[in-house]
Amino acid sequence: MILTQLFQSFLIIGAGAFGGGYATIAMIEHEVVAVHGWITASELSELIAIAQMTPGPIAINAATYTGFRVAGFWGAAAATAAFTLPSVIFCAALIRLFASAASVPWVETLRKSVQPAVAGLIIAAVLLYGQTSIPGLRSAVLAALTFAVLALSKDKIHPVLLVLCGGIAGIFIFGQPAPP
Amino acid sequence: MTIPQIFTAFFRVGALTLGGGMAMISVLRHEMVVRRGWIGEEDFTRELAMATALPGAIVVNFSMFSGYRMRGVPGAAAAFLGAVLPSFLAILLVAAFLFPYFSHPAAAAFLRGASASVAGLLAYMAFTVCRPMVARVPHLIAALITAALALVPGINPIFALIIVTAFVFRLSARGRSKDTGGAGDTNDAAANGKDGPR
Numbered sequence: 001m002i003l004t005q006l007f008q009s010f011l012i013i014g015a016g017a018f019g020g021g022y023a024t025i026a027m028i029e030h031e032v033v034a035v036h037g038w039i040t041a042s043e044l045s046e047l048i049a050i051a052q053m054t055p056g057p058i059a060i061n062a063a064t065y066t067g068f069r070v071a072g073f074w075g076a077a078a079a080t081a082a083f084t085l086p087s088v089i090f091c092a093a094l095i096r097l098f099a100s101a102a103s104v105p106w107v108e109t110l111r112k113s114v115q116p117a118v119a120g121l122i123i124a125a126v127l128l129y130g131q132t133s134i135p136g137l138r139s140a141v142l143a144a145l146t147f148a149v150l151a152l153s154k155d156k157i158h159p160v161l162l163v164l165c166g167g168i169a170g171i172f173i174f175g176q177p178a179p180p
Numbered sequence: 181m182t183i184p185q186i187f188t189a190f191f192r193v194g195a196l197t198l199g200g201g202m203a204m205i206s207v208l209r210h211e212m213v214v215r216r217g218w219i220g221e222e223d224f225t226r227e228l229a230m231a232t233a234l235p236g237a238i239v240v241n242f243s244m245f246s247g248y249r250m251r252g253v254p255g256a257a258a259a260f261l262g263a264v265l266p267s268f269l270a271i272l273l274v275a276a277f278l279f280p281y282f283s284h285p286a287a288a289a290f291l292r293g294a295s296a297s298v299a300g301l302l303a304y305m306a307f308t309v310c311r312p313m314v315a316r317v318p319h320l321i322a323a324l325i326t327a328a329l330a331l332v333p334g335i336n337p338i339f340a341l342i343i344v345t346a347f348v349f350r351l352s353a354r355g356r357s358k359d360t361g362g363a364g365d366t367n368d369a370a371a372n373g374k375d376g377p378r
Contacts, residue, residue: 014236015236016338017235017236018337018341020201020202020232021201024237046279050274052199053291054267054270055195055197055266055270056197056266056271057201057237057238057263058237059200059237059240060237060240060268061270061271064272073272076271080264084236084240086236087241087244088244090241091241091245091248092244109353111226111229111230113348113351113352114233114345114348115229115313116320116344117233117322117345117348118228119309119313119326120325120329120344121326121327121330122232124327124337125202125302126305127327127331128331129202129299132295133295133299139292139293139296140296142293142300143296143299143300144300146300148300150300151304158211159203159206163199163294163301164294166293166294166297168293169293169297170293171290171293174289175286
């Protein structure tokens, strides 16, 4: 049954994908392209493009889209549910742990100790994103402008509005018809 | 915050934010920490740290932690659905109807500009969000080592996370036993006072 296989695969992906969207895509590449051959390598690049350009978490986008490609609506539902199930279990377990062990000193130390590594994972995720979304000088200028406006406006400007401005600027900067 | 408010807040951010879960985190921070004060700065940092340390989509994990803190299990469920549903629905829409339009020159140019802009947004987020996590120099070094390890292709970042966390844990555990209440422990002490799941 393709749906149960999809569910199983995305359960594995959901339990193993650490570090955000790109880690998830790497896992999908392994499970879905290499192991099962459900989608081809060129469909995978389409998948990445769609996951990046659609609103929402890249990992959820990628899971939903793969499920949809493989088995339609129910495939999308199975993949998304399976991908998020480990998250739900791990979060519930951690909430339980901290509720029952709140006064144990080493638990608090552990919670603090994970923060530098987490900061590293966030930095890595941001660098990975930058690597794909800043292919040239003009993109770099747009990114730097966004950063500068955010830093100087002291959180007065809504980030979604800025991204929208970036997109509109993109139409003018990148939108010229290519020379024949 | 009521349950519908929690759902709507996460749904709105999920539906409007291009650039993935990290971008959603920075928009959530803007809306819920900076603007409305629904989430305290410390809660935000701590819950983001836990969310990142677990597998899966970071913003989905984050939604459950902060939903749970605000309104228990129903709050966690509302936040979870709010974070996942827009993405699910948007992908169905894109896969079924919209994908051909992505390659339209104007749309492609818009997306290129928007994603460059998102890179700037993420850099700003990393700057503001990571600062409290690496308050001391050894922590900053630990963070950079983790980032470098996580960027090596073929290594699951979980190994970087475990190794570096174990190292920092040993470091702070030793600091604690050496001088209880010393300079190194001020962070922990402050957190101890305010933490505690409800």
